[in-house]
Amino acid sequence: xxxxxxxxxxxxxxxxxxxxxxxxxxxxxxxxxxxxxxxxxxxxxxxxxxxxxxxxxxxxxxxxxxxxxxxxxxxxxxxxxxxxxxxx
Amino acid sequence: xxxxxxxxxxxxxxxxxxxxxxxxxxxxxxxxxxxxxxxxxxxxxxxxxxxxxxxxxxxxxxxxxxxxxxxxxxxxxxxxxxxxxxxxxxxxxxxxxxxxxxxxxxxxxxxxxxxxxxxxxxxxxxxxxxxxxxxxxxxxxxxxxxxxxxxxxxxxxxxxxxxxxxxxxxxxxxxxxxxxxxxxxxxxxxxxxxxxxxxxxxxxxxxxxxxxxxxxxxxxxxxxxxxxxxxxxxxxxxxxxxxxxxxxxxxxxxxxxxxxxxxxxxxxxxxxxxxxxxxxxxxxxxxxxxxxxxxxxxxxxxxxxxxxxxxxxxxxxxxxxxxxxxxxxxxxxxxxxxxxxxxxxxxxxxxxxxxxxxxxxxxxxxxxxxxxxxxxxxxxxxxxxxxxxxxxxxxxxxxxxxxxxxxxxxxxxxxxxxxxxxxxxxxxxxxxxxxxxxxxxxxxxxxxxxxxxxxx
Numbered sequence: 139x140x141x142x143x144x145x146x147x148x149x150x151x152x153x154x155x156x157x158x159x160x161x162x163x164x165x166x167x168x169x170x171x172x173x174x175x176x177x178x179x180x181x182x183x184x185x186x187x188x189x190x191x192x193x194x195x196x197x198x199x200x201x202x203x204x205x206x207x208x209x210x211x212x213x214x215x216x217x218x219x220x221x222x223x224x225x226x
Numbered sequence: 227x228x229x230x231x232x233x234x235x236x237x238x239x240x241x242x243x244x245x246x247x248x249x250x251x252x253x254x255x256x257x258x259x260x261x262x263x264x265x266x267x268x269x270x271x272x273x274x275x276x277x278x279x280x281x282x283x284x285x286x287x288x289x290x291x292x293x294x295x296x297x298x299x300x301x302x303x304x305x306x307x308x309x310x311x312x313x314x315x316x317x318x319x320x321x322x323x324x325x326x327x328x329x330x331x332x333x334x335x336x337x338x339x340x341x342x343x344x345x346x347x348x349x350x351x352x353x354x355x356x357x358x359x360x361x362x363x364x365x366x367x368x369x370x371x372x373x374x375x376x377x378x379x380x381x382x383x384x385x386x387x388x389x390x391x392x393x394x395x396x397x398x399x400x401x402x403x404x405x406x407x408x409x410x411x412x413x414x415x416x417x418x419x420x421x422x423x424x425x426x427x428x429x430x431x432x433x434x435x436x437x438x439x440x441x442x443x444x445x446x447x448x449x450x451x452x453x454x455x456x457x458x459x460x461x462x463x464x465x466x467x468x469x470x471x472x473x474x475x476x477x478x479x480x481x482x483x484x485x486x487x488x489x490x491x492x493x494x495x496x497x498x499x500x501x502x503x504x505x506x507x508x509x510x511x512x513x514x515x516x517x518x519x520x521x522x523x524x525x526x527x528x529x530x531x532x533x534x535x536x537x538x539x540x541x542x543x544x545x546x547x548x549x550x551x552x553x554x555x556x557x558x559x560x561x562x563x564x565x566x567x568x569x570x571x572x573x574x575x576x577x578x579x580x581x582x583x584x585x586x587x588x589x590x591x592x593x594x595x596x597x598x599x600x601x602x603x604x605x606x607x608x609x610x611x612x613x614x615x616x617x618x619x620x621x622x623x624x625x626x627x628x629x630x631x632x633x634x635x636x637x638x639x640x641x642x643x644x645x646x647x648x649x650x651x652x653x654x655x656x657x658x659x660x661x662x663x664x665x666x667x668x669x670x671x672x673x674x675x676x677x678x679x680x681x682x
Contacts, residue, residue, distance in 0.1 A: 162639035163285065164296060170640075174542070198297075205296040208303070221281040221597050222642055 139185050139190045148195050149176050155202045160209060162220040168202065283599040284643045287580055288483075289432045289460060290635030291602055294637060295435050295485035295637070297535060300530035302487060302528035309523045314512055323524045325576065335492050338533040339458075340468040345495060347513045348526050351491035352459035353383040355367075355478035356426075358493060358517065359455050360387040362503040363452060363476070364396055371423025374398045377409055377445040378619035379431055382460070388426075394655055405621050406570035407436035414443065418450050425454050429461035430473075433616040433632060434569030435578025437465060444473030452502045459483050459491070463536025464544070464575055474503045481525070484639060486532030490525035493498025493517075543637050548642050550635045555579065564653055568630055579633040585665040586658045588628030594654040598647045601632045 149172060156168030179191045272279050285293070296367025311320025313328045324348055328345070336343040349355055359569055364374060378400045388398045399417045404410055406611060409427060418425075425447050430437050440456065447454040454473060459480035477494035481487050495503060495516060537545075558564055571636030583591065592602050613627035621631070633647065642677055661663045662675060 163293065163640070163643075166640045167638045201297055201300050201368075205300050206301075209296075219281045221284055222280075222640075222646065224281050 141145075141163050145176070145220065148192065148199065149173075152195070152199050152202060155206060158206055158210070160213065162222055164209075180199065277596050279596050281605050283597050284647055285599050286618065286633050286635065286639065286643070287599050287601050288636035288639075289435075289632060291482045291488065292485045292636055293638060294487065295537050297537060298486055298528050298532045301531040302524045306524040309416050311523075312672075312680055313521050313523055314510070315528070327527050328521055332440060334534040336388070336529035338462055338467065338537050339479075339494060340460055340470055341494050342497070342590065345494055347493045347495060347516045347531070348521055349491055349493060349507075349513075349517045350446035350489055351482075352381075352457060353491075353516075354477040355480075355491050355493040356381065356383045356455075356457055357387050358506045359476045359478065359503065360424065360426060361391065362455060362506060362516075363455070363501070364391055366502045366504040368396075370380040371421050373419050373422040374424050375391055375401060375414065375417055375422060376426040376609070377401045377403055377428070379403050379407065379434070379616045380426065380428055381432060381459075381515075384426055384457060392539075406573070407431060407434050407620055408570060409438055409443065411439065411446065416444055418446070418452065422450070422452050425452050426456070427454075428457040428459075429467070430458070430465065430575045431569070431616065432459065432460050432578075433581045433614060434620070435575045436569040437461070437575055439573070440472040441475075444471075448473045460575070460578075463533065463540060464577065465538070469496070472597055476503075481529040481532060484532045484536045487525050487528040490529045492529065506565045510622065521639065525603070535604075544576065546637070546638075547635050550639055551576045551579055552640065553634060554635070554644050554648060555581075557645065558651060561648075561652045566626060568620060568622060577635045579635070580630055581633070582622065582626040582630045583655050584626060584629070585662050585668060586629045586655055587662075588630070590658055591629055591631070591654060594617075594657070595631070595650060596652055600635070600647075602630060642650060 152172045153169060156170060156172060159165040159168065164190070181190060181214075182188050229529070242325060260394045272281070293337040309324045309327045311318070311324040313321060315324075317323025332343040332346045332348070335346050339672065349358070352553070364371065372395075374388055374391060374396060375385060376398065385400075388400075391623070401409055401413055414425070415645045427443055428436050428439075429440055441549075444454055453475040455476040455478075456472070456474050457478045458467060459478060460481050460483055463484040467477075474494070475496045479494070481490040481492075493516070495514075503516055505516045505518065507518050512518050512521070555567070558581065559589050562583065566584065568580040569584055588602060613622075613624060614630070617627040617630060631651070634646070667677075668674060
């Protein structure tokens with residue numbers, strides 16, 4: 139059975155990893171999808187479903203962190219910001 | 227001691243990287259040479275092709291292509307590194323592993339459309355699939371069937387293949403569409419002849435986004451026992467697609483429209499009742515003899531993962547995209563009048579919004595909207611200023627066709643981007659209308675169509 143603190147810690151790790159993406163759209167999508175995903179599964183009571191959802195979340199965390207390393211390794215093109223990131 | 231701590235915190239706060247991104251020091255050395263020519267000395271502005279933009283534009287062109295989803299990228303990376311064997315090599319482990327990867331992808335694609343994995347053929351994209359089906363079916367049945375029915379709003383590759391068939395001696399009927407973009411079913415019924423070999427109607431139009439009545443068309447084709455081909459490149463993963471319900475014999479799919487890699491696509495060829503096809507690519511008989519050539523394993527794996535993701539996220543994405551579309555349309559309509567949506571608003575895929583702005587000149591509108599990456603009605607079809615054939619088929623006036631803008635909303639678009647796009651579009655249109663004498667005349671109540679222009 140998955141404890142509540144584990145679920146919260148998983149959510150927090152996903153959000154923290156998502157924040158580091160250099161690409162604006164992927165960054166925002168990771169945040170939105172994580173929060174919506176955890177909210178949608180928030181009312182699960184069946185323990186097997188909870189364990190399944192938690193395992194899926196853990197797998198997504200691995201993917202996010204692995205892909206982040208590649209995205210950060212290539213910084214092409216350099217020094218250009220997305221319009222949404224420009225300070226008005 | 228304390229002053230050192232104070233100064234270090236000040237220094238850290240001043241040089242904090244923007245947008246939460248960690249500082250990136252490494253970039254490819256190959257890009258350095260071109261980068262120094264393209265980018266201006268001002269740190270953030272981009273100077274390219276004579277245009278100066280303050281940053282990377284908002285990407286609102288999801289119908290031309292979509293960015294690669296990180297999850298798809300992850301699967302493709304793993305596959306590129308490890309599955310390098312030729313999937314058609316039967317004799318060693320490398321071939322078996324690659325073949326397994328391709329079979330998994332086949333099942334993922336088949337599940338998305340409700341087909342069996344044996345009916346999926348991988349190729350290089352929807353264009354190749356369309357060419358193979360249109361030319362292949364007619365060439366196979368060329369003794370008995372000489373007629374093809376298609377619509378005027380099809381993708382260029384289908385229309386061009388039909389023109390090629392016409393040059394070979396076949397007959398093609400290009401069905402006109404109603405003003406909302408939908409096919410007239412009575413006209414379709416009337417144009418069916420005993421020697422009709424293929425009906426080709428695309429499921430979701432890439433320019434105007436209307437969803438054709440696929441089930442009805444499938445039923446008509448089933449009655450008359452004619453193979454039904456659909457170009458579903460813009461439809462899979464976005465609207466529920468079922469080959470049994472639509473009664474489709476052939477379907478073209480594309481990888482890069484559903485957040486997958488470019489250069490891969492698939493073709494669904496029905497096995498029961500069997501439809502025969504003459505292959506376009508001859509060779510070793512791979513892919514059921516319909517498309518010979520070694521498969522690009524990592525592209526196929528990427529496509530499979532993209533399809534699986536699309537199936538899982540379809541409902542979530544649809545809700546989000548519908549919300550953004552309403553926000554965009556309401557935002558623009560609140561501030562501007564004379565905004566026309568091209569194509570039916572009810573039977574439409576939410577992520578494609580094609581708007582025409584009255585009394586505005588098209589090219590200048592596009593030139594002013596450089597900070598939003600959108601596509602227009604005229605630009606993607608030809609280098610000349612001829613308006614798009616799709617809009618012409620809808621019966622849109624020339625001047626409205628020129629000012630059409632296609633906004634493409636996708637999984638990764640955010641609300642702030644939509645708000646910014648609305649703001650930029652409204653500003654540009656208002657600026658142009660301010661300068662337009664035609665608009666002044668309309669505001670004064672003069673009807674433009676009834677003016678007698680004097681000859682000088």
